[in-house]
Amino acid sequence: MASRCATLLRSSRLARARIAPLASRSRCLTTEAVSSSAASPPPSSDPKIGRIVDDISGLTLLQAADLVTLLKSRLNIQEIAMPAASAAPAAAAPVEETAVEEKPKEKTxxxxxxxxxxxxxxxxxxxxxxxxxxxxxxxxxxxxxxxxxxxxxxxxxxxxxxxxxxxxxxxxxxxxxx
Missing domain, CATH: 3.30.1390.10 (Ribosomal protein L7/L12, C-terminal domain/Adaptor protein ClpS)
Structure with a gap:
């Protein structure tokens, strides 16, 4: 999800240069408006972490995306594809001790x-x-x-x-x- 957002944001930055007035109106949404409806997280025992959380929650979505890409590059974090969620498996059949012999693939x-x-x-x-x-x-x-x-x-x-x-x-x- 983060990689999709980062890609979307990169393309929106290019568009922002072309249509600056429209882009400034769409950036009005901050995470404060979103977080006011959500329950606040439990307070941290470390005041430094609390300040960082407060600062991050005050960022706009574009600023948060910039922060993520900057942290990824500075900390040298590779992007990995997240596995898609699948349906819960049905009741598993009992596993037999004898291994099922796989047929060798037929040569075509x-x-x-x-x-x-x-x-x-x-x-x-x-x-x-x-x-x-x-x-x-x-x-x-x-x-x-x-x-x-x-x-x-x-x-x-x-x-x-x-x-x-x-x-x-x-x-x-x-x-x-x-």
């Missing part, structure tokens, strides 16, 4: 790797590799196939990788999903 992105191929199917595999990788020439595709094991395609969804694997296996190649 695969690399398609050409491990080996049947020598008789080499021309078909070269053509398929050339079609799969558009910037390869026929000579580059031949060199690519001859230097197995090679990664054909990276970062493929499981469905596409399975389809390509089936195509290459049908041609006589050994393809592995990594």
């Amino acid at each position: 992105i695969f690399n398609l790797k050409l491990e080996s191929f049947d020598v008789a199917a080499k021309p078909k595999i070269i053509r398929e590799v050339k079609a799969l990788i558009p910037n390869l020439t026929l000579i580059d595709a031949k060199k690519f196939v001859e230097s197995v094991p090679q990664v054909l395609k990276e970062n493929m969804p499981k469905e596409d990788a399975d389809k390509l694997k089936a195509v290459f296996e049908k041609l006589g190649a050994v393809v592995v999903l990594e």
Whole structure:
């Protein structure tokens, strides 16, 4: 909340420079008017703390925001995000002693790797590799196939990788999903 107020106040300072008369009318609200309706806090045993509280309660909202930002910078206090309030949990179920085994996350992105191929199917595999990788020439595709094991395609969804694997296996190649 304090960080929202500080951000709001920073933007209002910029606007204040443009519209000074309107900003001076909106700053009339002080914390004295707010605190008069609230119950007063119990008196402190330390008179110095009592004076500080009185001085702070006499500040306007803009002055209080300036005080907060000045204290944060001087005391080197980092702003942290406050956790959002959540609904109270329902009656908790009894906790079992046996830990629930978590399933390992299923891999959804695969690399398609050409491990080996049947020598008789080499021309078909070269053509398929050339079609799969558009910037390869026929000579580059031949060199690519001859230097197995090679990664054909990276970062493929499981469905596409399975389809390509089936195509290459049908041609006589050994393809592995990594």
